[in-house]
Amino acid sequence: MNPMVIVHLYGRDMNIYGDTGNVLALRRRLEWRDIPVRVDRVDVGDSYDLSTADLVVAGGGEDSAQMAIAGDLVARQDGVHEAVAAGVVFLTVCGTYQLFCRRFVTAAGTEIPGIGVFDAETIGGGRRMIGNIVVESPWGRLVGFENHSGRTMLASGQESLGQVVKGNGNNDQTADEGAITGNCFGTYLHGSVLPKNPALADELLRRALVRRGVANALTPLDDRVEAMAASAAAARP
Amino acid sequence: MRLRLAIAAGRLTALAARLVGRGGTALPGLVAERLDGRIIEKLVSGLPDGVVVVTGTNGKTTTTKMLVAILESSGRRVVANPTGSNLARGIATALIGVSRRGRVEGDVAVFEVDEAAVRQLGPRLEPRLVVVTNLARDQLDRYGELDTTAGHVAAAIAHASAAVLNGDDPLVSGLAGGVPAVRFGAVGAIRSTMPDDHSLYGGEAPAVADEPEALLVSSAPDGDGQRVVVRVDGQDVAVRLAVPGAYNGYNAAAAILAAWRLGVAPGSAVGALEAMPPAFGRGQFVDYRGRRIRLLLVKNPAGFNQVIRLLAEDHSPATVLVAINDELADGRDVSWLWDARVEELASTRHRYGAGGVRSADMALRFKYAGVEAWIESDFRRALDRAVDEAAEGETVYVVPTYTAMLRFLELLRPGVARSEAWS
Numbered sequence A: 001m002n003p004m005v006i007v008h009l010y011g012r013d014m015n016i017y018g019d020t021g022n023v024l025a026l027r028r029r030l031e032w033r034d035i036p037v038r039v040d041r042v043d044v045g046d047s048y049d050l051s052t053a054d055l056v057v058a059g060g061g062e063d064s065a066q067m068a069i070a071g072d073l074v075a076r077q078d079g080v081h082e083a084v085a086a087g088v089v090f091l092t093v094c095g096t097y098q099l100f101c102r103r104f105v106t107a108a109g110t111e112i113p114g115i116g117v118f119d120a121e122t123i124g125g126g127r128r129m130i131g132n133i134v135v136e137s138p139w140g141r142l143v144g145f146e147n148h149s150g151r152t153m154l155a156s157g158q159e160s161l162g163q164v165v166k167g168n169g170n171n172d173q174t175a176d177e178g179a180i181t182g183n184c185f186g187t188y189l190h191g192s193v194l195p196k197n198p199a200l201a202d203e204l205l206r207r208a209l210v211r212r213g214v215a216n217a218l219t220p221l222d223d224r225v226e227a228m229a230a231s232a233a234a235a236r237p
Numbered sequence B: 001m002r003l004r005l006a007i008a009a010g011r012l013t014a015l016a017a018r019l020v021g022r023g024g025t026a027l028p029g030l031v032a033e034r035l036d037g038r039i040i041e042k043l044v045s046g047l048p049d050g051v052v053v054v055t056g057t058n059g060k061t062t063t064t065k066m067l068v069a070i071l072e073s074s075g076r077r078v079v080a081n082p083t084g085s086n087l088a089r090g091i092a093t094a095l096i097g098v099s100r101r102g103r104v105e106g107d108v109a110v111f112e113v114d115e116a117a118v119r120q121l122g123p124r125l126e127p128r129l130v131v132v133t134n135l136a137r138d139q140l141d142r143y144g145e146l147d148t149t150a151g152h153v154a155a156a157i158a159h160a161s162a163a164v165l166n167g168d169d170p171l172v173s174g175l176a177g178g179v180p181a182v183r184f185g186a187v188g189a190i191r192s193t194m195p196d197d198h199s200l201y202g203g204e205a206p207a208v209a210d211e212p213e214a215l216l217v218s219s220a221p222d223g224d225g226q227r228v229v230v231r232v233d234g235q236d237v238a239v240r241l242a243v244p245g246a247y248n249g250y251n252a253a254a255a256i257l258a259a260w261r262l263g264v265a266p267g268s269a270v271g272a273l274e275a276m277p278p279a280f281g282r283g284q285f286v287d288y289r290g291r292r293i294r295l296l297l298v299k300n301p302a303g304f305n306q307v308i309r310l311l312a313e314d315h316s317p318a319t320v321l322v323a324i325n326d327e328l329a330d331g332r333d334v335s336w337l338w339d340a341r342v343e344e345l346a347s348t349r350h351r352y353g354a355g356g357v358r359s360a361d362m363a364l365r366f367k368y369a370g371v372e373a374w375i376e377s378d379f380r381r382a383l384d385r386a387v388d389e390a391a392e393g394e395t396v397y398v399v400p401t402y403t404a405m406l407r408f409l410e411l412l413r414p415g416v417a418r419s420e421a422w423s
Helices: A018-031 A061-074 A078-085 A095-099 A200-213 A224-234 B002-021 B028-037 B040-046 B062-074 B088-097 B118-126 B148-156 B246-261 B268-275 B301-313 B335-339 B342-347 B359-369 B377-389 B402-412 B416-421
Strands: A003-009 A037-042 A055-058 A088-094 A104-105 A109-113 A118-124 A129-137 A140-148 A152-155 A161-165 A178-179 A184-187 B051-055 B078-080 B107-112 B129-132 B163-164 B181-186 B214-222 B226-234 B235-240 B282-288 B291-296 B319-323 B349-357 B373-375 B397-399
Touching: A003 A018, A003 A200, A003 B291, A018 A037, A018 A055, A018 A200, A018 B226, A018 B335, A018 B359, A055 A200, A061 A078, A061 A095, A061 A109, A061 B402, A088 A095, A088 A200, A109 A224, A129 A224, A140 A224, A178 B129, A200 B088, A224 B359, B002 B028, B002 B040, B002 B088, B028 B040, B028 B088, B028 B226, B040 B088, B040 B118, B051 B118, B051 B148, B062 B078, B062 B107, B078 B088, B088 B107, B088 B118, B118 B148, B129 B148, B129 B397, B163 B246, B214 B246, B226 B246, B235 B246, B235 B268, B246 B268, B246 B301, B282 B402, B291 B402, B301 B342, B301 B397, B319 B359, B319 B377, B319 B402, B335 B359, B342 B359, B359 B373, B377 B397, B377 B402, B397 B402
Parallel strands: A003 A037, A003 A055, A055 A088, A088 A184, A104 A118, B051 B107, B051 B129, B078 B107, B129 B163, B163 B181, B181 B214, B291 B397, B319 B349, B319 B397, B349 B373
Antiparallel strands: A104 A109, A118 A152, A129 A140, A129 A161, A178 A184, B214 B226, B226 B235, B282 B291
């Protein structure tokens, strides 16, 4: 088969908190199953048809980096919406998750427009939410680390990724964590999230492979170290 | 009067701490500062050669130690804060320790200052020189964003007479503002092995404009140490450092340049640098059960990459135990492990183990990098296993985060760890 294509979107600017680990997890879990894979990086200003990708991964960044990519994301929003509608699998973490919502209002009151893949909005400022986080999801317990001051409120009808068991998630008022629209996932979990949560990594891969008509390619892997790391993280403050 | 009282109270506190067997370095300074809030300002104003502040993400401790050694060998009486006590109270403690009758007995002070504390200390110390080793992302849950840290350092430099900056680090090179600055750097072949934060994350490193005032022209491993040549003022200074790695060549260049700005001829720095043993946990050797253990502290991805480079350049088989803790002093967030180039270790002949409170996270990082490693979260069992696996004459590298290092030192040198750790 043609290689599975993983796009690392804004890898240059949005890569804080080990987000490259998510790309690595997807790549290795394909390689370990002898499924060919290629990783393309797409940065600000690069033209790229995201509909041709199988998976798109985008991470968090410093405030200045988030400002730097916001305009580019708005400029390519039609392409993103087309790719999401076409079923391309997205994982957006922290800073890009916020920009995939409708808008982000910073602590200073500046409004950064998002692209509205998720029906949600984020208000910046206030106490930072920092620590290990545990979430119950349709793919079991997810464990990661959160570090954000933005509070994301989902509109009614917007599906979440899961419910917070420990930590804050989207905000400190509701139990919601993350968001899902079609095959597009958003989350505040880093750590990196996918290496420690192989069920979620495999769900993303499964959805991408279903589009290719080869869903049965996901043979089981030995995930004992992954499970140990998740348990250790869940027990820490 | 208040100053003398504060000094006396601080010294009494230090004496009491020693009597109960605690080597605490924070408390005397805290007590003295409580009695005289301007004790630091008053005491440093009596130093004829002023204050040097050393800050940055990695290399602060070793650079400080190098500069102190060079200045002392030139006959100056140097006041310095002990390793790890790099906040205001540690500086106050260091100053009152050498003060008599309200005056500090010293010629010059060299203070290692935490990046997060440097903004507040700039106006209080009015440094003659601020030395910035490098800036890279570090424990984001503690320090916050890198841009913020760079802002802290720039604010401190604004209160200095001059700056000594890493010219190869694009985040550092431009921090001088209107303050006169000299720079240290390395030739392209060395610079390319030392990724700055920018290139570490895939960006193109900006071109380096001018030849820096201190240029690291060569750097090669030499036994347990590093042989380096630093070109300063048209003169090549050749030094065999007892500390390993090209990154210590940068630290040496920074120290030689800073000392030169304080009036010490570059050539006369050699003896002091060669005699300087590794700082606490920074390449330090400890013998244990018939094996030589080398401690290499890691705190962040840039520092971890330097250690990875060093391990990759050691072609003799060794055992490597990487021990990751996530206590407050280490940073709670271990995501940074995924930013380090662990993949480079896959082609080495070393054996690897993962230890520490977050041993499983390190083992997972090894797994995805294609490096086989065992897991042992118990500190003594991990250390013993690493030693058991090492053949006669092989080095055991222990690569811990800060609090993991303290645990190992307790095991390796009971009783010594606490006094060496100072805090």
